[in-house]
Amino acid sequence: MQPFSAIATRVLSANPTRTPSPFVLLERTFRELCRGPRPLALPSRLVHPAIATTDRSRGIPLDHVRAALRAAGPNSQLARRVWPEILRRAQAPRGHAWLVAAAALAVPSLRRVKARRRWGGLVELADLEQEMLWAFVRELRLVDPSDPAAFHCMRRAADLAAYHLLRQAKQHRRNIVPVDPATLARIEEASTPTSWDTGLLERAIAARVINDADAELIATSRIDKIPVSRIVDGSQSRIRAAYRRRSAAEQRLAQAIRADLI
Incomplete structure (x- = not known):
């Protein structure tokens, strides 16, 4: 079965300059799957009478099914009929589209889970949503x-994936000295990836405050606003390690700035 991350990456590459959040991207992909002459659909026998239809031979498009599921709730008879069929199709060897559809059907519920976790300011939105989707698909x-x-x-x-990601972020935050806003603004604004020779990051590299890899990570994530999960193409442990490495580098930069070393 094709990984969800591979499907997402392929769609992301079509618009690299302004990347929507994974939930928004998933919604757009789901809409495309429900359009055209052969939209993803379920047999009418599974959905009727929750959705009225005059032509039961063609099935019910999944966007209509999702609307009915929202109204009925996750514990309804409709959900007990529909989800087993969706999961069987998503687990099939060529069930890539149904895998995306299953995740999209769950997004309203996942949004509520995310809101309860009070994640603001701890991690980037894209990383939190991607972590949740990976866990959902793995399960x-x-x-x-x-x-x-x-x-x-x-x-x-x-939900557990979000909990562990936020818990680790909170633990890491307690173990570092906060960078004041003025210093962080200098770090972000003093340089761009094309002008490091005269920028703060280049001077920091020359002074051996940070190395080339640290400078590239800071510039790409802070200045270009590219999520760390896209910069680090690997496991969640590697992504979290990148967060820790960036934070440590920013702490060294802040200390060097306050000491007038760069």
């Missing part, structure tokens, strides 16, 4: 489609 591949609790297991996996 999707493991659950038994016929299990009535399958959806709740997937949602719980996403």
Whole structure:
């Protein structure tokens, strides 16, 4: 089965300059899958009478199914009929589109999970949503489609992923000295990736306050506003390590600035 991250990366590459959040990207992809002459659809027998239809032979497009699921709720009879079929299709060897559809159907619920976690300021939005989606999809591949609790297991996996990411961010924050806003503004504004020879980051490299890799990470994430999850193409442990490395480099920069070393 093709990883969700691979599907997302392919769509992201179409618009590299202004990247939407993973949930927004997923919503756009889902809409495309529900359009055209052959939209993703479920057999009418699974959805009727929740959705009225005059032509039961063509099935019910998934965007209509999602609207009905929202109205009925995750514990409804409709959900108990629909989710097993969606999961079976998503777990199939060529179920890439259904994998995306399953995650998109869960986004309203995942948004509520994210809001309860009070994540603001701790991590970047893109990294939090991607972490939740990866966890959701990993659990999707493991659950038994016929299990009535399958959806709740997937949602719980996403919730736990958000919890662990935010918990680690809070622990890391307690272990560092905050960079004051004025210093951070100097770090972000004093240089760009094309003018390091005269910028603050270049001077910091020359003074051996930070190395080339640290400077590139700071410039790409802070100045170009590219999420760390896109800069570091790897596991979540590598992404979190990049966060720690960037924070440590910024602390050294702040100390050097206050000491007039650069």
